[in-house]
Amino acid sequence: MKTGMYSSPKTVTAMTVEKPTIQENEALVKVAYAGICGTDMMIYSGQHPRAEAPLIMGHEFCGVVEDIGQGHDFQKGDRVIIEPLLSCGKCAACKAGQAHVCANLKYIGIDQDGGFTEYATIPIDRLKYLPDSVADEAAALTEPLAVAIHTVRRSSLKVGDTVAILGAGPIGLLIGLIAKEAGASEILISDVSPYRLKIASDLGFTPVNVMNKSIVETVKSYTDQVGADVVFEVAGNQLTADQMIDCIKFQGEIVVVSVYKKAPTINLAAMHFREISLKTTRCYSPDDFTKAINLLEKKTFDVSLLISHILPLDKIEQGFQLMQNTQSSLKILFQP
Structure with missing residues (x-):
């Protein structure tokens, strides 16, 4: 074979x-x-x-x-x-x-x-x-879709929330789709790739090219300088580890999805003074996988x-x- x-x-x-x-x-x-x-x-x-x-x-x-x-x-x-x-x-x-x-x-x-x-x-x-x-091509994305479902279900996302997603790769974009289904009213997503950000725009998200625009300032401009309710970190580098704290509002929630190749430095003091919550997420449960199949079927x-x-x-x-x-x-x- x-x-x-x-x-x-x-x-x-x-x-x-x-x-x-x-x-x-x-x-x-x-x-x-x-x-x-x-x-x-x-x-x-x-x-x-x-x-x-x-x-x-x-x-x-x-x-x-x-x-x-x-x-x-x-x-x-x-x-x-x-x-x-x-x-x-x-x-x-x-x-x-x-x-x-x-x-x-x-x-x-x-x-x-x-x-x-x-x-x-x-x-x-x-x-x-x-x-x-379900077409075979779509079915091949069941596993990453289950990751996105698990990620959003792990978060405290509420209807009407503003979401920032750091990283417009497949997982970041799928998280955006699930966050939208969960009721997010505004989804901003950052990356350095115009190609990937064009797809993010086509999916209905607000794209931010961090090569020429600050994701932190953009999030604040969309939230009256308050910050996002939930930030999903999906890029896995020191820059996004800093941005996730600067993007979030007081008592907001950060969900780290990335598997970091090198341990980042995290400004815990900045999180402490605004009572920011931090969660991590790993793969998915059997129920998440079943829900992914159901969403594809529907x-x-x-x-x-x-x-x-x-x-x-x-x-x-x-x-x-x-x-x-x-x-x-x-x-x-x-x-x-």
Whole structure:
């Protein structure tokens, strides 16, 4: 079968490998589409703390059941979405019903082979039915949509709130869509990429190019100098770590979504004097993932607007190179 293999930092190669066979409680899934995530870029750059080469990356994917054992609800030919979290079931978080913050959490596509391939073996309990009305391309964005749902649900966002989102990548834009559904009256989103900010504008958000305009001053101008009710930090650098505090109002809430490669300096004194709350968020719960599927089924919004490229798997190297240029890429899908 065709596959895209991560073999060393900055090296992903299209190759042919033997088609896998299923073990007990596994299904063989013929992959329809698989998307590149920021975590995949971290692996590609050699900066991920767990992922080891050789590895088939990809944890945002959907497909069709090709083979499965007897005694399961799924059948050959079923369209499915993969929920890629692998929790231990034994730690305190798992026992408390919070498996997404499992002390030993692993991922399909990070800790074991994932979706950048023609066929993938998947634990059957990680399969979710894909409704007939959801196109495969949209289904490939279920996982990042679940991240956005979890993020907004973790926040204290109220109807009529003003929201600032720092970072107009796929997750930032999806958070904007969910915040809008949750009742945000004004959504400002910042980035350095005119390409991504144009998409933000098309989605109904107020774009702020921080190369020529201050996100802090813009937020204040929209809020009578008070500040945003909720700030979502989705860029993961020192600049946005500073901006998130300067953008927020007194007793406002900051939600940090980014996984920082380098620990930032945080001005806790500035937060202290205005009683600012700080929350963090990690991936999503099973309920968030189900809600993501439901929103796609209802066609609440068109996530396909976030797809900038669809490439065949033999162009996997090109896909990763394109993904490094935020001026011309957003969500890149591979079609094996």
